[in-house]
Amino acid sequence: MDFPVEKLINAASAARERAYAPYSLFKVGAAILTVEGRYYTGCNIENASYGLSCCAERVALFKAVSNGERHFEAIAITAGTDQFCAPCGACRQVLTEFNPAMKVFMANSKGEFRMQTAAELLPAAFALMNLAAECAGHEQAAGGKTGVNIFEPVIR
Numbered sequence: 001m002d003f004p005v006e007k008l009i010n011a012a013s014a015a016r017e018r019a020y021a022p023y024s025l026f027k028v029g030a031a032i033l034t035v036e037g038r039y040y041t042g043c044n045i046e047n048a049s050y051g052l053s054c055c056a057e058r059v060a061l062f063k064a065v066s067n068g069e070r071h072f073e074a075i076a077i078t079a080g081t082d083q084f085c086a087p088c089g090a091c092r093q094v095l096t097e098f099n100p101a102m103k104v105f106m107a108n109s110k111g112e113f114r115m116q117t118a119a120e121l122l123p124a125a126f127a128l129m130n131l132a133a134e135c136a137g138h139e140q141a142a143g144g145k146t147g148v149n150i151f152e153p154v155i156r
């Protein structure tokens, strides 16, 4: 490992302290690391309208993307429990969008972890290429003027 996993897990643990989880009382923290070595953290943020709650992983990733980041190396997740905290299906999809090879460190309260890549956690993910046929139709309808190259990944 060419980066300190402990540091990433510690950042996730610190972010967890700021979780807003008055409904589930289940606090989660996440920390995502860019390929250039920058860290962004997130915690889960719940809502009285339960379904609007957002997971720690997506908060961390969206903070990073909105700050101009697109290239991610790894993410750590902890719920401060004995179990290694695994990302939910929605978060797996969102992580995979930016890097299927992203290392996902699922940590427990002791700082121990299990690691799998985003692609291992979400095989056969829905992706940009699945939109290709549909996008091609739009491109044709627009007379080839949408400027969207559907055959180039958006993020690389």
Ligand SMILES: O=c1ccn([C@H]2C[C@H](O)[C@@H](CO)O2)c(=O)[nH]1
Binding pocket: 021, 024, 026, 027, 028, 043, 044, 045, 046, 053, 054, 055, 056, 057, 077, 085, 086, 087, 088, 091
């Ligand atoms: O990986 C996970 C799993 C769950 N949660 C949040 C969603 C909800 O606020 C609470 C209970 O599911 O934990 C996360 O933030 N990340």
